[in-house]
Amino acid sequence: MAYKFIDNYREQGARKRLVEVLRKKGIEDERVLKAIGKIPRHFFFDETFWNQAYKDIAFPIGAGQTISQPYTVAYQTELLHINKGDKVLEIGTGCGYQTCVLMELGANVVTIERQETLYERTIQVLPYMGYKPQFFLGDGSIGKAEHAPYDKIIVTAGAPTVPETLLKQLNIGGILVIPVGDEQFQKMVTVLKTGEHDYERHELDTFRFVPLVGDRAW
Numbered sequence: 295m296a297y298k299f300i301d302n303y304r305e306q307g308a309r310k311r312l313v314e315v316l317r318k319k320g321i322e323d324e325r326v327l328k329a330i331g332k333i334p335r336h337f338f339f340d341e342t343f344w345n346q347a348y349k350d351i352a353f354p355i356g357a358g359q360t361i362s363q364p365y366t367v368a369y370q371t372e373l374l375h376i377n378k379g380d381k382v383l384e385i386g387t388g389c390g391y392q393t394c395v396l397m398e399l400g401a402n403v404v405t406i407e408r409q410e411t412l413y414e415r416t417i418q419v420l421p422y423m424g425y426k427p428q429f430f431l432g433d434g435s436i437g438k439a440e441h442a443p444y445d446k447i448i449v450t451a452g453a454p455t456v457p458e459t460l461l462k463q464l465n466i467g468g469i470l471v472i473p474v475g476d477e478q479f480q481k482m483v484t485v486l487k488t489g490e491h492d493y494e495r496h497e498l499d500t501f502r503f504v505p506l507v508g509d510r511a512w
């Protein structure tokens with residue numbers, strides 16, 4: 295497949311306006327806003343739909359999945375409090391847009407996707423754009439024990455519960471951000487690991503994600 299990577303004034307202008315929309319909706323972390331202002335989100339869309347790329351909406355990416363709404367990407371990223379050099383496990387690579395945002399903040403990302411068509415596309419597109427996470431194809435609901443522990447874990451699909459396996463793979467002081475609920479609506483949940491078996495859990499706003507499908511999920 296031939297990809298088209300052109301970033302002209304129209305897209306750059308639309309990106310600036312998107313950043314202002316996110317700021318108005320409550321995103322405060324300037325580093326997150328800067329990353330969103332930098333990454334050409336239209337590169338993840340077919341050219342026919344470039345006019346949709348800088349709207350604050352989720353959009354189909356094939357295989358019955360979606361690129362998350364920019365607000366959701368910014369919201370989850372802000373909650374992770376990424377420090378440069380953090381080792382981050384991302385479950386649900388999708389098209390890889392969220393991966394790029396994490397990497398712009400200086401994270402070293404291990405990312406897992408279960409849909410082969412999305413995985414195959416992402417392992418080509420992201421390196422072409424200059425982002426080189428560690429990509430894996432498989433069930434991320436069990437995490438990736440070989441590369442654990444992680445400073446941060448982000449799940450970009452809706453889970454029925456917080457998988458215990460993911461908590462085990464977090465460093466003490468680490469943060470997990472995961473949408474938890476039913477197949478329709480989920481609350482964003484953050485879990486801070488305060489000791490080997492101690493956690494602080496917070497439930498935040500309601501979102502709508504595609505389901506996390508796997509051994510420790512739906």
Ligand code: SAM
Binds near residue numbers: 433504
């Ligand atoms: N992060 C993406 C972005 O930047 O917009 C959006 C991800 S999409 C909302 C959720 C993704 O999670 C889908 O691509 C889906 O195939 C994937 N997924 C669902 N269950 C999974 C699992 N158990 N392991 C890995 N990926 C999974």
